[in-house]
Amino acid sequence: MWQPDGWDARLRLGVLTPHADVGPESELQAMAPEGIRIHAARVPFGGMAARGAMDPTIPLAPVHAFVEPPHIDEAVALLAAAPVGAIGVGFTSSSYVTRVDGERELVDRLQQRTSGIPVVATCAAAVAGFRALGAGRVALFDPPWFNAELNRLGAQYFGSQQLDVVFHAPCGLPSNQRSINPPEVYDWVLLHTPDEAEAVFIGGNGFRTVGVIAALEEDLGRPVLTANQALLWGMLRAAKSQTRPDGYGALFGV
Known part of the structure; x- marks a missing residue:
C-alpha cells in the first residue's frame, strides 16, 4: 500500500565533497547496498566553477585550501548533526598534496567536530x-x-x-x-x-x-x-557495518 520513502535506512553515511562535484555521492549511492543512504555536505573548492566547470588541470593552491579551516570544519560539524554512522572525505588530491601526515592531521581535526562519528580519508582507505x-x-x-x-x-x-x-x-x-x-x-x-x-x-x-x-x-x-569504492569500503568498516555491495570489486570481499 505504502510506497518506499527513504526513511527506513539501515545505515546512513556522510561524505564531504567539493561544492560543485556530484561524482562522489553519485558513485557512493550507486554502490551502496540496499538500505544504505549517502548524504553529502558541500565544501567550497576554488578549482571548480558553476555547474562543475574546471580548468583542464586543477591548480594545487585550491586543493590545499579545500582542507584548511574553516569551511570543511564547519561542513563536517553540520553533517555530524545528522544520524550518520561515518563521514568520508571525498577528495583524493588533498591527501596527495598534504601527504600522509597532513591527511592524519585533517582526520584528527575533523573528528573533534563530529561527536565521535568516525572520519575516513579516501587515500588512507x-x-x-x-x-x-x-x-x-x-x-x-x-x-x-x-x-x-x-x-x-x-x-x-x-x-x-x-x-x-x-x-x-x-x-x-x-x-x-x-x-x-x-x-x-x-x-x-x-x-x-x-x-x-x-x-x-x-x-x-x-x-x-x-x-x-x-x-x-x-x-x-x-x-x-x-577512490569512491575505497572510501565506501572504509566507511562501512568504520561504521562497523557487515553489509557489502554486490560486485564492485574484490575489495568488498576482504
Missing part, C-alpha cells in the same frame, strides 16, 4: 584496502585534470606507505568530468597496467570509474581500487 588484499606493487591512474605534478605527489603518497608504485600517470582522456566515458577509462587502464602491478588504484573522487571495476578485474586478473 585505499592503503588499508591494499594491505587487506595483500597487494604491494600498484599501478596508479589519476583523472586527466590531475597534472603530472599532482600525479607525482600521489605516487609519493603511496610510496611512503610501503607500496611500490610501478606505474603512475593521469589518464589520457578528455579533461572534462562530463566527457568521461566508462569504456574509454576501461581501455586506457587496461592498456597501461604493467604486468608487474599486483593491483590498480584509480584516484579522483570526481572521476567516473566505479562502473568499470568488475570488467577490469576480470580482464586484468588482479584487484582494482577506485
